[in-house]
Amino acid sequence: MSQSPLPADTRPPAGDPAPLLVVDDLRTEIHTRRGDMKAVDGVSLTLNAGETLGIVGESGSGKSVLGRTIMGLYTTGATMTVSGRVLMDGTDIHALTDAGRRELWGSDVGMVFQDPMSALNPVKKIGLHLTESLRRHGGLSRAAARARAEELLRLVGIPEPGRRLGQYPHELSGGMRQRVVIAMALANGPKLLIADEPTTALDVTVQKQILDLLGRLQAELGMAIILVSHNLQVVAGRANRVAVMYAGRIVELADADALFAAPRHPYTEALLSAVPRLHHPPHSRLEAIDGSPPDMVAPPQGCRFAPRCRYAGDDCRQVSPRLLSEAGGDAARAFACHHPVRPVNAGGS
């Protein structure tokens, strides 16, 4: 099979000439006691204004670290080396000073965290969580910030918003807390919302509410969303495009419909067949992916999925496949595989 030499992710996105976000060869090495862990290892992607990009992968695939390094946001005390470029509206975020990045955080970029139990400070009232960001970026007066905070809580569907402002996080349910976290991220009308496993810590029924809320807010406010999840079903039907990550790299990037209809990368295929479907007969066995993700301090040579891949050949263990579009195929999709899965309904090579 032949692939075009042009990596799919550097092609100008169709329609919009200037993407909101361009990530170019982003690498994050986390320094650990055992050695340098390549958590993100050469990721490139673009995101248009108002678009939703899903990033899926197993635990440890680097998807959460990717979400944070895009913004240059790290846990205090973590030592890491980041290289590559992240352009937001043409500004290289990693070239900014700390102060410059802080102007961006909480205003143009909002973050939603995985666990609403721990993302809210237990000793601060809901009101302060919201108003401090409003006052910092919007320069609002105390009263104006409070009024806006109440408005935000109403926007994310919290009943009795006025009363909630005076409550502490522990007085709210998990779903309500996640709504507060979302309200916090939305406070200053961000252009980009990075949602890192926003529903993983929640009940299934609440999960759907939160995802529907994100969808509704996106429609109303028009921001772009990066939706990071280990759960394909969370991303299905909500993301325009999906990037599948494995061992720090994107292995497949495609429009969501195309990806779910016909995965090309064996890892994507394996992920999809691990998802229970309604049309499966009851009590049928789910397919699991054998083995475990590689040690990212010393990743294997060649394709990182090769040790777990049923299609892998000798070439896979030698040469690392690049993320490329198929010549004559769908220009909007790319995959990094020497032996891609043949599309079911297309002829294939």
Add this chain to the structure above:
Amino acid sequence: MARGVLKRLAEIAVVLFVVSVGTFALVDLTPGDPAITVLGEGHTPAEYAALREEMGLNDPFLVRYGSWLGSALQGDLGASLIPPNSDVAERIAAALPVSAEVAVLGLVMALVVSVPLAMWSAYHADGRVDRIISAGTFGVLSVPSFLAGLLIIMVFSNQLGWFPRAEWVRLGEGLGGNLYHAFLPALTIALAETAMFTRILRGDLITTLQEDFILAAKAKGMPAARVLFSDALRPSSFSLITLLGISLGRLIGSTVIVEYLFALPGMGTLIIGSADKGDFPMVQGAVLVIALIYVLANALIDLSYGYLDPRIRRAHV
């Protein structure tokens, strides 16, 4: 809430009861005879026996304790056995403010220095400054207070001549002069406390800084100093506050060395001097008052947990 307060008061009463029984029992347990203390050596056994009878020392323990407790509850802690047989309560009322002021001043100084130090250390954990601070606090902790006090006197009083030594100006004689004279003893106390506070708070801050809500605060674009003071400090200060309560109680009663170095008429000096001379009413009274302060300070600390963490507030009610 009312139930919580009642429970707390009952606990305080029990602790004070135990302490008072303990200190009262000192008279029986320690060698030495109060009668000899009062009369001095060289009297006939009959004279001592008569005095013991007169002082009620031959009564059963419970009777003696009961009468002492009855007076103590009315604020009468008895009189010193040593001439001029001054009133115990009055002597304590004179010594306590001195110790309390130096202790509080020292603790405030320690807090003012240790909180920013711990923050810097924790925020740049394992960095060069952190290592210097860690080594520094360790060094300070290993210097005994008499040595630290002597060094401070040598530098600030003898060499630089900035501060007087071996004088005490009471608060009533002017705040400025009082603070001026309290500064060096407070500084001596503050040194070790600063080192301890810094180490404790640094450790707790490092843990707190790993929390998601710290990352969330940063993701809102809040400056580092604001994140540290507004988000990280309060959840990290439980150990510090606990230590603060213990330190306050300890410093008021047992800074004998510092009081001695600076010739302060404080509680430590009072207790040691009295114990040395076998002046039991004085020791009993002073220990009781210190226990009371200890217990009250720690009750206050317990209450402050509720302020620090609203989740505890509900559990206490």
